[in-house]
Amino acid sequence: MFKFTTPAKLNKAGVIGMNRRNVELIAQNNPRRLYPLVDDKLKTKQVTQGVGIAVPAMIGVVRTQHHVGQLGEFLSDLKGFVIKPSKGSGGKGILVITGRDGEDFVKPSGSCVTLKELQHHVSSTLSGLYSLGGNPDVAMIETLVEFSDVFEGFSYEGVPDVRVILFRGYPVMAMTRLSTRESDGKANLHQGAVGLGIDIATGRSLKAVQHGKPIEHHPDTGRKLSELKVPYWETLLNLTSRCYDVTGLGYLGADIVLDKNLGPLLLELNARPGLAIQIANGMGMRPRLSLIESQRGIERNAEERVAYAMEAFG
Ligand SMILES: Nc1ncnc2c1ncn2[C@@H]1O[C@H](COP(=O)(O)OP(=O)(O)O)[C@@H](O)[C@H]1O
Ligand SMILES: [Mg+2]
Structure with missing residues (x-):
């Protein structure tokens, strides 16, 4: 584990900062002409639903x-x-x-x-x-998505979502965002939701943060956050990976919700996903991006990319 101290130390720990995200990741992997598809949720829904990706009706x-x-x-x-x-x-x-x-x-x-x-x-x-x-x-x-029972006590009055970061269609990091009293039924971090890192290999929880600070229990329910395991994990990752094929965006954040009856559903896609996910994972993203970079030229479909990532990032 590293401490968040100086930019130089963060850089050494493989943490991607704002500049690097904007310049390297976003500019090089996300052609601007592809933005309208993800910046408009109605379009995202139509296009993803069109290729059989599950979304809320x-x-x-x-x-x-x-x-x-x-x-x-x-x-x-x-x-x-x-x-x-x-x-x-x-x-x-x-x-x-x-x-x-x-x-x-x-x-x-x-x-x-x-x-x-x-x-x-x-x-x-x-x-x-x-x-x-x-x-x-x-x-x-x-x-309204009726969230799966496994999140009982992990979320307060709202639907938690799972954010997966995909690099060229490979899931490289994940977290779940749990709503709190403060976030009013929404799972957005700066509205006070809890960010909980999720292990790509297993779907089990890692570290939790609220307002950028580490926590161990849900602030409203008291539930121990280390006990969460996201079900249908591989299905969920496969769904996110297919979003790369349909959008062509090399650096992509996919937000998934788990419906009680319908399983994983795609809520939205983001071409400029935030970097707090690294804090919730207690590690920087750069080594993982480099590994995926080294796979350039190897053809893999969504399931194969997910299998590779689950193996590599376990
Ligand atoms: N259909 C839905 N059912 C229940 N909760 C939802 C639904 N859509 C959104 N939410 C809640 O609102 C949050 C933000 O929704 P989202 O579609 O990701 O929009 P934004 O771009 O504003 O983040 C979600 O993380 C979830 O907690
Ligand atoms: Mg969102």
């Missing part, structure tokens, strides 16, 4: 103010759902609804949202309040 898309006016009727039979900006990021503008209380909509925290408030939220989404660069957007309505 779409309930509807709100594109105009006229649609906003019809929301009450449209949502009347729905209990749980999620509204999200198609071009959002970092959990911004995502409204998770887990049930109804009369006319009102119930959030994971138990607090209620009125139809008027919900419509206001969607109007703001359309006008670009949550989108990249403030551009006009559409609001997606998705089925």
Whole structure:
């Protein structure tokens, strides 16, 4: 284990920093023309679903103010759902609804949202309040993922996700992000979710961090974080690896959720995944990237890449 002290020491420990990520990884592996596919969740869903990658089902898309006016009727039979900006990021503008209380909509925290408030939220989404660069957007309505029982006690009031970093389609590092009281049903780290490193070879947990600091127990449930093992691990990795084939992005973050009934589902793809995953793994990514680099020229399909990574990074 290394200590996070000076940039020089981090570099020596094989930790990739912002500059190196931006210059080497992103610029060299992710052609700009491929960004629109992952920067727009609606497009990502259509393209990945098109090749048989499992995703949460779409309930509807709100594109105009006229649609906003019809929301009450449209949502009347729905209990749980999620509204999200198609071009959002970092959990911004995502409204998770887990049930109804009369006319009102119930959030994971138990607090209620009125139809008027919900419509206001969607109007703001359309006008670009949550989108990249403030551009006009559409609001997606998705089925609520019911997270798998194995996460019971590991996550507070929300769906945990598994982030896998893929380098040229090889899974090189993974973590699960566990929601907390503070993160309001979302698993985004800077909103206060816990990041827990996951062993590529086994799906078992490694180190945990919240707000960049090491922790051992979930801050709200008290559950011991070292006890988590992600089920369907190889299936999950195979699903992420196929996202490389469909996008062509050499450096990619894939966010997966585990549905109780449907198993691993792809939530979103990211062409500029963050670097905190290295802290949650207690190691730098560089040696792994170098190893994959050495495999250049060897043809492998998604399953073969996953098998190689599980062996190499165990
Ligand atoms: N369909 C869903 N069901 C339940 N929770 C969801 C759903 N979609 C998103 N979330 C929660 O919100 C978080 C952020 O969603 P995501 O689609 O990854 O958007 P962002 O780009 O803002 O991170 C997820 O990690 C998850 O915790
Ligand atoms: Mg996300």
